[in-house]
Amino acid sequence: MKIILISPPSDFNDQLLGSLQKMPISFKWINDRESLVIPIPGKFVWKIIRRIQFLRKFNNKLFHRKVLKMAKTYKPDIIIFNKVMIAKKPLLAELSSMGIKLVNWFPENSGNEPYKSWLESYASFFDYFFSFDSRIELLNNPSIKTKFFYLPFGVDLDLFSKVKVTEEERKKYSCDISFVGAYYPEREAILKELTDFNLRIYGWKGWENSSLKKYYFGPLNLADSIKVYQSSKISLNINILPVINGVNFKTFEIPASGGFQLSDCRKDLESLFVVGNEIEVFKDIKELKHKIKYYLDNNLERENVIKNSQKRVSKDHLMSSRLQEIVRVISSFTIR
Numbered sequence: 001m002k003i004i005l006i007s008p009p010s011d012f013n014d015q016l017l018g019s020l021q022k023m024p025i026s027f028k029w030i031n032d033r034e035s036l037v038i039p040i041p042g043k044f045v046w047k048i049i050r051r052i053q054f055l056r057k058f059n060n061k062l063f064h065r066k067v068l069k070m071a072k073t074y075k076p077d078i079i080i081f082n083k084v085m086i087a088k089k090p091l092l093a094e095l096s097s098m099g100i101k102l103v104n105w106f107p108e109n110s111g112n113e114p115y116k117s118w119l120e121s122y123a124s125f126f127d128y129f130f131s132f133d134s135r136i137e138l139l140n141n142p143s144i145k146t147k148f149f150y151l152p153f154g155v156d157l158d159l160f161s162k163v164k165v166t167e168e169e170r171k172k173y174s175c176d177i178s179f180v181g182a183y184y185p186e187r188e189a190i191l192k193e194l195t196d197f198n199l200r201i202y203g204w205k206g207w208e209n210s211s212l213k214k215y216y217f218g219p220l221n222l223a224d225s226i227k228v229y230q231s232s233k234i235s236l237n238i239n240i241l242p243v244i245n246g247v248n249f250k251t252f253e254i255p256a257s258g259g260f261q262l263s264d265c266r267k268d269l270e271s272l273f274v275v276g277n278e279i280e281v282f283k284d285i286k287e288l289k290h291k292i293k294y295y296l297d298n299n300l301e302r303e304n305v306i307k308n309s310q311k312r313v314s315k316d317h318l319m320s321s322r323l324q325e326i327v328r329v330i331s332s333f334t335i336r
Contacts, residue, residue, distance in 0.1 A: 001327065003027040004070060007082035011222040012107065012249055015156035016082065019319040025327075028074060032084045036062035064091045071095055078330060081126075083107055085118055092125040101330055105130040105151060107249070111242040123148075128330060133246030134268050149329060152272060153249045154319040155256040163226040163257075173231035175200040176296055179238065180225050181250065183207045187238045190264075191215070193285050194236075197292060202228060229259030233296060237263035247272065252317050255279070255309035260302045262291060272317070278309040 003025055007013045020027045035045040037059045049055045063086060071079070079095060081087060081104045096102055104126045108115045110133065123129050124144040129136070130151040165173075176198040179191060183206030191201065191212055199215050201207055202225070207216035220228065229235045235254045239247060245267040254261040255278070262280045263269065273279040280295065282288035295302045 001025045001078070002074060002076040004030060004067075004074065004076045004079045005082070006030045006032050006067065006079060006084050006087070008033040008084075011225075012153075013082065014222070015154075015159060015319045016323070018156040018158060019323050022320055023323065023327075028070060028076075030067060030070065032063065032086055034063070035059065036066065060086050060088070064088070067091060068094060071098060071100060076100055078103055078327070080105060080326065085114075085122075089122070089125055092122075096125070096127070101128065102126045103128045103130065103326060103330070105326070107132065107153075109133075109240055109242070109244055109246075110136075111244055112240075128326070130326060131246065132248075132268075133244045134271075135245050147329075147333070151322055151325060152246065152268065152317070153252055154317045154322040155252045155313060156319045157256060157314060159222065160226055160256045163223045165227045165230050169227050170231045173200070173228045175232050177234045177236055177292065178202065178228050178232035179236045180220060180228060181238070183210055184238075184240050186241050188212060190238055190285065190288070191236075193289070194292070197296075200228075200232070225253070226257040229254050229257035232259060233302065234262050234292060235259040237261055239264055239266055251279075252313055255306070255313045258306060258310060260295065260306050261309065262288070262295070273309060273312055278305065278312045280305065 003020065005016060005020065005027060007016060007029070009031060017029060033046050035049055037049055037055055038045050049059050068091070078101045081102070083104070083106055092102060102125070106119070106129065110116055110119050110131065124146050126146055129146050129148045131148070132152050134150040136148045136150055177194055178200050179187070180202045181187065182204040188210050191199065195215065201212055201216045202218060202220045204219060207213060237248070237250050237254060247263070247266045247268055251261070251263060251269070251272070262282060265281045265283050269275065269279065269281060275281055280291055282291055
């Protein structure tokens with residue numbers, strides 16, 4: 001089997017590529033955020049191109065040509081798009097006419113714009129659409145060819161096991177509560193209630209303009225995030241609004257790192273982890289503060305949750321298993 005993966009460079013993408021390498025298949029990767037107009041590697045040039053309309057359109061045109069050229073020469077069975085909203089309808093239609101199965105594993109909250117509008121307009125151009133939100137199955141429509149499936153995120157444990165935390169680093173990142181993630185108002189509202197604790201915030205620089213800037217310690221790569229999760233007593237996870245069933249990538253990243261996770265409630269958590277044994281959750285600020293105080297005072301119980309969650313991830317939430325599920329689903333329909 002031959003697969004083309006089209007996705008942006010990211011920690012998530014590194015784990016997709018790492019997992020594909022372990023599968024008995026042939027694959028190629030296309031970076032959908034590559035600067036093709038000005039072939040200089042790095043995010044800076046690409047960001048400039050995206051801001052200038054005529055350059056953006058020309059870069060998109062070159063991207064479409066690149067995808068079609070690879071599809072015609074490599075002749076893949078499947079193309080997996082990881083969001084890739086720059087892939088326009090003519091490109092998708094031409095790829096589909098070549099007999100290639102088009103798959104999108106969509107990693108964004110579809111309740112937010114522009115994702116909601118894009119989903120309504122573009123989902124029907126894919127043969128298979130996978131989402132980390134279990135509500136996606138409600139979109140199955142007999143009038144279109146697209147088949148919708150629920151597929152939560154996963155992790156490539158090999159990347160996590162390579163990261164070693166020194167004692168010096170453990171002291172550097174040590175805190176009662178850590179939060180790693182982009183700035184959103186709903187996250188700020190919750191974290192503002194926790195400033196009485198030893199709180200450290202990491203992530204995109206939007207935090208520098210928030211009321212919590214004194215608790216912000218900069219952006220992190222995946223390796224440093226792992227070190228933070230291991231060094232924090234409690235790693236807080238706050239999914240963004242609007243509320244959906246699905247849970248973000250950090251839900252799996254924290255236990256894979258060996259961290260203790262306290263997350264806001266989402267319905268899909270019930271089928272992914274055993275609450276109270278493999279993960280802890282909170283419904284409101286009062287419960288959040290209560291559980292923080294409880295687990296800060298009960299190290300043994302915190303360690304048991306960490307151990308149990310690591311076992312669950314290694315058993316049920318590997319990225320390779322998610323990719324195998326995509327292949328299995330497509331094969332099952334192809335055989336019919």
